[in-house]
Amino acid sequence: MSFTPRDVFPPGRWRGRWIWTGRTAIGAPTAESPLGALDPAAFDGRVLFRRAFTLKTVPSSAPFRVTSDSRHVLYVNGVEAARGPARHGPRSLTYDHGDAAPLLREGENVVAVLARFHGHRTPWWEPTAWTFTLGGGSLVAELRAGDAWIVTDGSWRCAVPAAWTPSAPRSLLVSQIPEVFDARLLDPSWNLPGFDDRDWEAATVLEARAVVGGEPDARPPSDPFGPLLPRPVPPLGAEPRAARTVETDPGTRAGLAARLGAPDVVVADFGQVVSGTLRVTVRGEPGAEVSGALLEVPAPAAFDAAGGFRYTCRGRDDVFEQSDPAGGRYAVLGVPPGARVERVEVVERLRPRPEGPFFVCDDPLLNEIHRVGLRTVDLTAHDAYLDCPTREQRAWTGDSVVHQSVDLVANPDWRLARHHPSLAAQPRPDGMLPMAAAGDFADPRLPAIPDWALHWIRSVHNLHRYTGDRALVAGLMPVAEGVLRWFTPFLGRDGLLHDVTGWVLIDWSPVQVRGASAALNALYARGLQDFAEMAEWLGDLGRARWARDVHEGVRRGFESFWDGRRYRDTLTTRAASEHTSAAAVCAGLVPAGRADAVRDLLLDRDAMFTRSPMGRRGTDHGGPLASDPVTLRAEPDWDVDRLVVGAQPFFRYVVHDALALLGAAGSVAWLCRDWEALLASGPTAFRECWEGGSYCHGWSATPSRDLLVHTLGVTPAEPGYARVRVAPRLGHLRWARGAVPSPHGLITVEADRERATVDSPVPVELHHPDGTTTRLPSGGTVRW
Structure with a gap:
């Protein structure tokens, strides 16, 4: 069933209440910090939440919404239903929403959430302005199942898992948080119906309170987040991509083995840059430790900029997926004796790019450049446009x-x-x-x-x-x-x-x-x-x-x-x-x-001529922290009268x-x-600079715009494409074809040296190479 959040969740107070464990990351007020102070001992903390309920019949729709400070994964009967929230500022927060009906069943059901509070600044999260109870870890959710509402409150059960060891960024520049996970300490059925959560504690309801003024209430909207708004960007996809080759090569990987502290090294090559969450399937004895990271190149220095992991096997059902997104081409894994890596994949979590627009011409090189540019932007488009996923x-x-x-x-x-x-x-x-x-x-x-x-x-x-x-x-x-x-x-x-x-x-x-x-x-x-x-x-x-x-x-x-x-x-x-x-x-x-x-x-x-400090940097050489700062700018030592x-x-x-x-x-x-x-230098994604830099940088993808905007010549003639300007300037090309989106539908253009054909839902201004203009009501073919 299709619905918008406002259909089900009108503006105003939520039914759900903010909940967490009995301890958030906000300490008690002091004379020096009257709002309380964040406690680093509670940073990178995870909390498991569950709420079981029974349905006599499965409704045709079951809309839900959920958000958290800082991250959450929502499961319905063990199946992931939402992951978020989307990247946001320090005084704003959005919620994820969807329809849980396809995941529900008659009888016992369970809604479960793995929630996490970062505490440490990360590339995708900054602390909020905490106020007594909120800003140190919180969760709120609500789901309508028929006439019943399942909302976060004191009836939910929660537990702080010992399976994760809290970690911290290594530095300001290397600010991703490593993940240390012991699978022996977490029952994988925790998010399924029938799991015994009687040893878990009741969730604590967090009543939002301000320093002065305001009426305390545990239901959003609440300071410091203000009104919670629907996710403004599409949910990310979840497309598994398996590594093309998985090889154990201890002889030539000595540097990697030393870096990982493992006798054997497995290098999984995806054959292209990938971006998402790394998933590894392992067979090993209980207690066996596998460590590694997703890297741009299989070199020891590459670990300087990677968010790595250490996974301790439970001895059965050992499938580990990193919590935080990463990017790269190679998964480099340290494996103990007796353990075996059976499968390596990355679940690509990117914003969607539906089909329809395209560009093609008689120059195969430009066709490939356009395609790789699109892939580069896709890899760097998550809940925001990123510099690089790696x-x-x-x-x-x-x-x-x-x-x-x-x-x-x-x-x-x-x-x-x-x-x-x-x-x-x-x-x-x-x-x-x-x-x-x-x-x-x-x-x-x-x-x-x-x-x-x-x-x-x-x-x-x-x-x-x-x-x-x-x-x-x-x-x-x-x-x-x-x-x-x-x-x-x-x-x-x-x-x-x-x-x-x-x-x-x-x-x-x-x-x-x-x-x-x-x-x-x-x-x-x-x-x-x-x-x-x-x-x-x-x-x-x-x-x-x-x-x-x-x-x-x-x-x-x-x-x-x-x-x-x-x-x-x-x-x-x-x-x-x-x-x-x-x-x-x-x-x-x-x-x-x-x-x-x-x-x-x-x-x-x-x-x-180009010259860049990035040419001396990069994980393919000394690593991003090993060379001169990228802020250094060369003084002219070239022929300034001749060179530009x-x-x-x-x-x-x-x-x-x-x-x-x-x-x-x-x-x-x-x-x-x-x-x-x-x-x-990178046939599947564009690098940051002509020489050096990251192996996938969205800012390098301008040909994928320019071949449509300047070569095929399709741009808005008026704001919002009330009219479209079409001015093909093919240069060395014999022909080019393409389509661009507009608020009114696709605009398709075909052009060669003699004529142009435009299929447009809006009036057209066709600008000829000789400077004249033909105006068309909505497309047609015009000879130059």
Whole structure:
């Protein structure tokens, strides 16, 4: 039965109550900490919950919802029904929901939950602002089975399992939590009907209380979470992928064996990067210990960035699945004498990408690049857009603009594309966005990456153009304005930003940024331009005028960077980059008379060179912690008059946009062939940089957008695709075909050197290569 959460769970108080064990992670109030203090002794704590009930008949639908602080897996009669909650900020929480009817049966049933409180910051979780009883571990759930409601309250039974040994992150950079699990100490039938839970304790109801004011109540909504809202992104899939080869090789794996402290090493090769929860089936005597991790490469240094595990066998039914997600190509396992690894798989838990959109052309290399780009984004799209599933799993504020852009043209399910900018819209008190959202690097004590917040504004602009959702965009505009106004104290009398604090990254390439950074000023101007366009669309002419006035000041000051033939990266260097020139074009800073010179610079690939500290890093060499910090930026030691700093894969989305604005969209298809180098180093997912970095990085997937947006030329002509603009610019291709999603349905385009055919549910603007335009009511075939 199909229903929405509001059909069954209207706004207001829940029926379910917050529950936990008798001890949360919040200690007693003290004079120094009147709200109580989190107790590290209770961190990484797991709690088992059960509630049995009897049904005479199975209802046609049994809607449920559940959430927790920090993680939960909900089982109905032993079958997983929900896993969450979705990544969230420190003062928000969403619930998972679904229909349990297919899992129910006549007679005895049981709802069971494995709940966990992190305590430690992780890449996907940050502590909430606890208040006496909430913020140190809690669970709430409710299920309607016919006329009966099964809700969390004091009738539930709970137990703190001894099977897990609490663990902690090794450092700020290596912040995944290892899992130590002794299967001998957990009856695997704990979540099934008939299990004897009489030795378990009654769950403790947590009555939410505030410091001052408010009426205590154990039912949500409650501080510090506020109203609990439905999960804003689709449930993740659960597709098992078995390893292609599983080999024991102690002779050549001595370094791995030493690292794992085991005599034998098993290396399971999946043949591609995978992302999800690692599952291992083992045959061994009770007490035998198997340890390991999912890695990018089978090398000892790879463990420096992996969330590993140690599993103690029970001697029967030994199937272990890690709690936390991981990514990589190789599962490396240490195995004791007498034990045998029988099966290794990863349950891929990714957001869905339904079929429909596609791209294909007569260049097989571009077809493969497009396909691998989609796979790369899929692997880095969970409950947020992640940098990589392998090392970090952080939702970086700027990276996600590429993931989102790919999804908007290649995935008909836009829920994550719509939600991620809202997830990242959690500014510091000064208005700047943290470098990453909803995780350890959202800590306000860490510096921000100012330019990443400007890429975030571009992702809001994408929502404006593609969705046409005024309410969604309007809700994000105050945060965008706060970001832009954060920069204004750095504006000098010349209209330019000077000496901006924080980590001005731009790209891993050695773009010079000291003093007045031309690339940062251009990105700021693009943000102002995007903001003004959205404000005018919303009818907010005052804020639009303010943004355009500041933009004009940057435009005038930007002339200082022009040296007569190209834009310099700073006022004190002769070094130049394609970052600065491309961003200047996208920001409307380049006068018409210079367009040819800038276009020539961007197309002169012989003059482009890239250099990145990531080339000296990586689990394939010394490990991510073994080399120079990635923040180090090379001083010019190259021929600055002849060579131009080239963009890494991430910033190429700006470069390709600039070329399209300069009338060179036909060059984009050929430029996307540069990704052949990434296919050579990782044929199943794109690496982080042209050399080095993680083996799967969503920000490297821009060809999967650009071949549809610039080569096939399909973009919104009006917000929300009220009309579609189609401007094929095939370049070296003889033909190309594709389809992109819109709020009104798929838009399909076929183009060759002579004609274009458009099948569109909305009116079409077909832009010919000669500059003329044909307007079509809803598709058709037009000869050039």
